[in-house]
Amino acid sequence: MAKVKVIAEIANAHSGDPGQLSALILAAAGSGADGVKFQWFNYGSIATPDFIHYQTYMDLSMDKTLWADAVTLAKGLGLEVWVDIYDEWGVELLTELEDQVDGLKLPTTVLQSKPLIQALKKFNKPLLIGVGGWYEQEMETQVNYIKNNFKGPLILMHGFQGYPTRTEDANLSRIAYFKQKYQLKVGFADHEDGGHEMAVDMPVYAYLLGADLIEKHITMNRSENGIDYYSALEPSEFKLMVDKLRSAESVQGSLEVKESERKYLEDSTLKIVSRKDLRPGELITEEKIIYKRSSVPDAFMAQQAAERFPLISRVAVPANTPITPDKVHEPKICIAVLCRLKSTRLRRKALLPIHGVPSIERCLMNCLAVPNGYQVILATSDLPDDQPLTQFTLDNRVKIVTGDPENVAERLLIAAEATNSDIVVRVTGDNPAISPEMLGFMIEQHVKSGADFTHAKESTMGTVGDVITVEALRRLLQHTDQLTHAEYLSFYFINNPTIFNVNALVLPEKWVYPDWRLTLDEANDLELFEQIYRDLDIGKGPLHFEELKTYLLNNPKVTAINRGNTVKWRDDTILVHELNEATKLNGL
Template structure:
């Protein structure tokens, strides 16, 4: 936030009408406020004639509180000299025009004017920060007002709390602050109006801050005993100064961003967290389980590795009995092949389950993925639409992990699959590819990790034989920032369209493999026919067939490759 919220909680002393229309009193209150540590002071600018009708019971009172333009000019000038930021409540167009001529920092729209289209329209063209009181307002009123106010880009702060002279604790409903934060992309403030002489007068703002408020507005008066205007919810200067001190102490405890451990908490973690200690010597290559370890605090303060991070991983070097498991015994990244599956297709129904020889396409694909020694897990990301139970049954029959999710949001299914098996990197391969460059998987993974790329893939391989190695975080960013098309089966489209946001590495394989004109995917009946011919001709030992061998076969038998060579691409290749 530019003016209102930078690093500190913004504290605003609300003078309101506690000056009772007297310039000298107003300046005296301003002087006291400047010594409390508050960031800003707020006054109320109005004319009785635009605030209430003449027969209103408080018309004469409001009329007596009016100050002249010259008095306002003197007051604002004095407040400026104290280095306080200055805000004013404005209750009508005439007031708005007058006060806008003076060097104030921002305005406040009282909740009573949230349905006043004239005042809202006037402030919609202002570029100064605007506090918006939402007291006693319905959500649709607030939404409509905000639409008007956003004509010009400006900082908007939603102020929660109403004046009950004083407001009862039971009427605060502070958890509404959380709901407001969820609904609206603006800074939230609290203006509670509880009894000024109660302990809760200092506690409630702190509670509001803990719930997400970043602006605190509090009434101030010189002497509550005199029972001036709004005295019920006002603090005296000493009390206000103490509140400022409490808020400054509280804001130190607020995290900057995210769930981050402070240095002292990290030290506590190292001192107190128990570590995984080998019950017996564990040989290199052993798949780790929690039963291989006991847990104890250690003299050497190692970072504790949660069991769910090491369980199922292969240890990369021997760990002696009684020794502590550390990251040096594990790969630095976990990688899973996440395969999106669904039966629907405009060209060929149930492509992954189409038979080739004695296997279906998905089975052939899995056999090739299992050749990798760097893939930690394989998981199917299955559409939850009717008919896809066949993939659930396939997964159960083959002891495969799986998740189910939105049919069209393929990207979300990939993300959920990765999180289900707790990996930070995925290998993405489409489920209708019976022949992939499996012999290049591990080299691609190594290059991806060594380069710390967001997306790594081969270029110029035959269509349907390549794969993508992708950081989970990059996929999450794509889902958050992209549109519907980016969440479809074109899962890396957003990444490819935004090369300045992501680090993309394209590896060119050896020359003999650079044959992008060859189709080895299965998207049509013609593709399936070619795939079956290849299998029948080259599958001699029931082992995965190398791509180089397939390319050589098709180049020597052009009549076979011509079967599907004229099928157009459905999407742009990168």
């Protein structure tokens, strides 16, 4: 909360004596007040001779020169100068001293004077609006009128004007109510009996309940029973009140968490600690961490787990080690399309056009459409026969890497290292209808699971790939067993559950059509894709599965074009048995 402004209300405590007025200004400055407030009026301008206090007004009157001296003294002491304006004489004096006056007040007793409001609005100064004693409907009418006529800041001044005000009539709850209703700052003009213990404490309570400004009468000696003595504090009492208000400011503080408070929390709260040994490059999920107290200052706090993890471990992290930002980084992901031109059943199939666009380009465009814009790499061999594939950069959106013709795992690693990736998505280039939606879903689920390898348990053939954590790929390549069937890479992960953490993902049913064959290996596969892309009139752009699904469900004859084709690694039981046996690794 902002610093409360404290105004020493001198009012008429000067009793018309310029010396007394100067003493009060000096006392206000010494007490720590931010400003003083004077009441400017002339007996002939404020009342008629029949008024009960007319003679008192005459006794209190001081000429404009004396008031000018008082203002000069106050400003010289660093005090703000605020004035109550009651009549035309006060407006005239304000006009002469305008440059030295910081703010005005419309006392509650003249709030209904529209001519006075009109006279004051030209000064464009902060305005305190006394609202004590007015019913809410009356107050609302006047406040709205003032709002429409004043451009400067407005502050409502709550405070019952009885002298003194009974403690039970303070009604401090109205402070917050006024602030909320009128969307204005609210001050408190306190008139508690100056001799009562609450005279010092009431302003403090008001501040803690939301008052932005405190106005309090000051007198040199209350026992002399001078004018306005009832609610006034003597200088020492006024200073005590100001000191208490400043202490309240410190206690009130702000909505911000203090640095010392935060430091205590960071030193004592639960930190994120490794539950197990973590390898460099391992995907760290919430299942791999635990929460403990630690003195490592920059270790992640427990509440940051859902926000920050999964992350990739930069270094080896032993079990029971606090995890700090320097030990981890955000996972970087790439999509590697593996492709060669060695096919025998459908020669150089990757280059064959589908509705005017090469098959491999169809595959690459769908990969580029995967949400989050992952880097796409075409990974082919370094043989001369495969060089035509290196031209498919798609305006430099696709990176090209070459490597061992037979070792798919090695080529995947080259692709991952070329992009500094921690996770690589393996896509085969004979899938021109690979699904951007499904790849995005599989990536998301792989990262959440913290697995080494994610594959779809059941899928629509030709629409999905595999997701591999690069650290696991390196472990596979470093294994002592030779990878004799590297072309069938997924078998090495699926058949070694004690070595690799495998996530057999169940895809949403809406994506699974196991009777459909959407891969390119034979002439009738090419016929099917040509029919699809031509009917949908897909040019050089991606084909999302939802659009493809709608088309195929409405055109079942199209899916029948290649229904009889077999898949060696799935339908050849002898080969499947051989692969399962050959891809089982000895334990590391």
